[in-house]
Amino acid sequence: MNAPLRIEASALALLWQLSARAREASSEETLGFVVVNETLSLVPYRQAAWWRAPAPVPGAVAAVSGLPQSDPGAPYVQWLGEVCRALERRAHCASPAASTSQPDPAMAAGGEAHVNVAADTPAQSADSPPPAWPRVFTADSLPDALAAEWDAWWPTHALWVPLVDRTGRSFGGVVFAREEPWTPVDEALLAELARVWSHALAAFSPRASWIQRAKLALSVGKYRRRMLVALACALVVPVPLTVLAPAEVTAKDPFVVRAPLDGVIDHLFAQPNQRVAAGAPLFALDSTALASRFALANKNYATAQEEYRQTAQLAVTDDKDRLDMALRKGKLDQSAVELDYTARELARVSVNAPRAGVAVFSDPNDWNGKAVSIGEKVMLLADPAHVELTAYVPAADNVDVVPGASVTLYPKSSPLASYDARIDTVAYRAEPTPEGVVAYRLKATFTGSVKPPLGVMGTARIHGRWVPLAYYLLRRPLATARQWLGW
Incomplete structure (x- = not known):
């Protein structure tokens, strides 16, 4: 007691x-x-x-x-x-x-x-x-x-x-x-x-420093020893090395619709993300200049044809006109070629869809009245059921991603949904993205039966090799320390 x-x-x-x-x-x-x-x-x-x-x-x-x-x-x-x-x-x-x-x-x-x-x-x-x-x-x-x-x-x-x-x-x-x-x-x-x-x-007294707190945590005590042993074991547990990257669902093997000739876009018949059938008009170039050239070529052809006809009639009685008939014939053929070429160019002013798909391009107001060069891309024709994942891995976060690695897409528009994919190609060289970030572009194919809609934006989690948890946590700090200290 x-x-x-x-x-x-x-x-x-x-x-x-x-x-x-x-x-x-x-x-x-x-x-x-x-x-x-x-x-x-x-x-x-x-x-x-x-x-x-x-x-x-x-x-x-x-x-x-x-x-x-x-x-x-x-x-x-x-x-x-x-x-x-x-x-x-x-x-x-x-x-x-x-x-x-x-x-x-x-x-x-x-x-x-x-x-x-x-x-x-x-x-x-x-x-x-x-x-x-x-x-x-x-x-x-x-x-x-x-x-x-x-x-x-x-x-x-x-x-x-x-x-x-x-x-x-x-x-x-x-x-x-x-x-x-x-x-x-x-x-x-x-x-x-x-x-x-x-x-x-x-x-x-000032607040205890992290060194003092560490010494206190390492002080004698069975509970603390067990915690430290458990922490040491957790640090060597293998985990997949992952990295997050911005991603977008893009069309796979789309058809590129280009400008057929130099000119100015007069009108867009299709709207962004609109389904179009094969042969449907997509856009038309301004035909004013080509129509004038066609009218001039047509008049030149009629003139050359009349001159050739008169020369052929006179050549029956005059040897000199018989010699000029060959020259008039050549001029008539040249006018016919110019007329045919101008007619074919004028027919190409209106661009039609070569196959069915979804028209993928930006705001129509950005294209109306814009001067384009021959071969310049105007829009894409994509198959909504044939999509792939395009992600941009920043150069600082690259974890040696290789083809065949798994990727999970988390769409921004659907926070509860996710889609699995597998990497097909990885760019060997990092290039600046539209946001100004130097990144590696990779392409991945969706493995599930359900695929996200075309154009969905989100974040892709790329799974790399297996590493200890300690390396996963200290990878970025160690990389930064090497840059500063020059190891």
Whole structure:
């Protein structure tokens, strides 16, 4: 059973006052002065010192009782620092089980409080931080070099009060020394003050760095060890190396409708994404110039024909006209060729669909009145049932994609739908896309029975080779580091 300790109400009042003074401290220096000097009103001692373990100066004695400021070069302060370091190392190496439990003060009748201290408290969990309970020590607890100077600086009995916050981060500790032995009541009062001091120091200290958090995560503890082992095993689990790329559903083997001759587009008969039948008119060029040329060629042909007819009649009686008849015949043939060529050009002004399909082109307003050259692409005729996937893999995200790799398309218009495909070709050279991104273009054929509509935009997830999870997560950071460091 736990044995109650009787603490005077006056001691509890002093404890409350010292706690308030610690919380009202405006800086670490003020708090250190309160810790090593004003604690004397609650617990008698001859000497006290606060040792600050973390930054800015690891292992520095921050405050000494009776001195406005500690001198780091003083022999006593240097000896104190070595003693505190030895106590801190001993605390980390010690078992997490506490020799005495941390009592819970409770007010009792008659202006006194009863504090329960268990002599046989069970050991703490291995995953919890070391117990922040005061520990009595003597010269025998220190290394021989430090114990040899004990009598020169300190009285017989000393007490180490560690300062640890609720997360297990250490702020160092406070050491007290006096001639009388330390009682359980003294330990209980100082343990409660240590909690208040740690809470106040946490408000002044900067947030723990990632190195400190990593050290805390790697501290001794069965639960943490299991977590680290599980994390290490997860990092070597093989996963497919994937990359995301913008993609579009395009026509496979479309028919390219080109301008048959130089001219200006006069009218578009088809609309974008309109189904057209074979032989249906698609667009027409301006025929004004060709019609004039045809009329002129037709008139020249009629003139040459009449001249040839007259020359042939005169050649019957005149030898000279018989010689001119061959020249008129050649001119008539030339006019006939020009007329036939102009007629065929005029017939090509109107372009019809060579096969059925869907007209794929941009806004008609962009083409009306536009000058085109012979062979310039105007539109495509695509089969809606014969589509493929076109994706653009940025050069920075290339994962050595090869033909035969699987691809999954996630359309923007259908967030719950997906389509599987298999890569057919991959461009060997990266080229700028319309968005200005240097990327490799790849073509893929859909493997499922259901295919997306023509023109659907989305994101393609390209599956590469299998790699460990650690490589998957660190691939981009390592590539960036190599670019900066020049590995």
